Amino acid sequence: MPKIQEHAVIVDHREVAERTYLMRLKSPGIAREASPGQFVMARVAKGLDPLLRRPLSFHRIFAESGTIELLYRIVGKGTLCLSKCLPGSGIDLVGPLGNGFTLPDRRDLSPVAFVAGGIGIAPLCELIVRLALTGAAAKPDRIHLFYGARTAAELLPAEYFERWGIRVHSSTDDGSFGYHGYVTRLIEEFSVAEDFRPGAIYACGPLDMQFHVAKWALAQNIPAELSLESLMACGIGACLGCALPSAHPGDPAADHYVHVCKDGPIFSPGAIQWQKMQTHRLPPPIFPCD
Ligand code: FES
Numbered sequence: 001m002p003k004i005q006e007h008a009v010i011v012d013h014r015e016v017a018e019r020t021y022l023m024r025l026k027s028p029g030i031a032r033e034a035s036p037g038q039f040v041m042a043r044v045a046k047g048l049d050p051l052l053r054r055p056l057s058f059h060r061i062f063a064e065s066g067t068i069e070l071l072y073r074i075v076g077k078g079t080l081c082l083s084k085c086l087p088g089s090g091i092d093l094v095g096p097l098g099n100g101f102t103l104p105d106r107r108d109l110s111p112v113a114f115v116a117g118g119i120g121i122a123p124l125c126e127l128i129v130r131l132a133l134t135g136a137a138a139k140p141d142r143i144h145l146f147y148g149a150r151t152a153a154e155l156l157p158a159e160y161f162e163r164w165g166i167r168v169h170s171s172t173d174d175g176s177f178g179y180h181g182y183v184t185r186l187i188e189e190f191s192v193a194e195d196f197r198p199g200a201i202y203a204c205g206p207l208d209m210q211f212h213v214a215k216w217a218l219a220q221n222i223p224a225e226l227s228l229e230s231l232m233a234c235g236i237g238a239c240l241g242c243a244l245p246s247a248h249p250g251d252p253a254a255d256h257y258v259h260v261c262k263d264g265p266i267f268s269p270g271a272i273q274w275q276k277m278q279t280h281r282l283p284p285p286i287f288p289c290d
Pocket of ligand 1: 231232233234235236237238239240241242243259260261262
């Protein structure tokens with residue numbers, strides 16, 4: 001798939017939740033090639049500070065109008081710079097990069113679960129909408145979004161997804177909206193209470209959350225695709241900064257790494273050696289998955 005460097009023009013840019021911005025850009029070349037789950041590397045300042053581009057996933061893709069939407073949260077200097085860009089100004093983008101999500105087989109009518117933690121909602125939205133547009137959302141309770149954040153102000157409104165026929169289950173760490181607790185607990189408890197067993201899981205969020213989603217999916221033998229985050233400097237496999245421990249294809253005892261930018265960012269739960277990462281701060285899942 002061709003990588004395109006394009007001068008994209010900001011069409012709209014606004015804060016849609018606490019420290020969370022939605023930027024719509026005219027970027028016809030990239031919009032034409034992009035698919036859900038991929039990302040761009042964005043130059044966030046005209047000068048050299050900050051020097052490095054920032055990875056931003058596609059939130060929405062409108063190939064026909066040649067526009068894309070990027071949803072991001074201010075987490076540092078780069079995204080703070082980005083938040084100050086005004087409509088009419090331009091940003092240099094390189095993309096689309098990485099692999100993408102795989103849509104479930106159209107013939108499979110089992111429920112689909114999306115799990116988002118905080119800004120992890122960003123890459124899931126385009127996939128959710130595409131799945132809904134296949135007619136999947138016409139069947140009640142087919143598409144479930146489990147969407148957690150630290151506090152209510154960080155959540156996008158549920159109506160944003162409900163208009164597509166999605167059933168939204170919200171959670172907040174501080175209990176200010178929805179279920180009080182982690183989104184991983186919410187999906188585990190819901191699955192027990194409602195005898196809910198999705199045919200596929202798609203997730204994006206902090207690594208701690210992904211670790212538990214991965215364990216749960218593996219224990220339940222449910223196919224899952226996880227969009228993983230890592231520090232990225234180049235986005236094209238050159239700097240090796242985004243490496244995560246993975247299973248060696250030929251020797252299980254050997255060290256092996258995958259690169260989130262080049263091999264991902266979408267991975268199956270079994271592709272990552274979770275026990276080699278620091279992802280053990282959450283309480284254990286309800287299910288005995290070890
Ligand atoms: Fe440089 Fe992945 S960001 S190798």
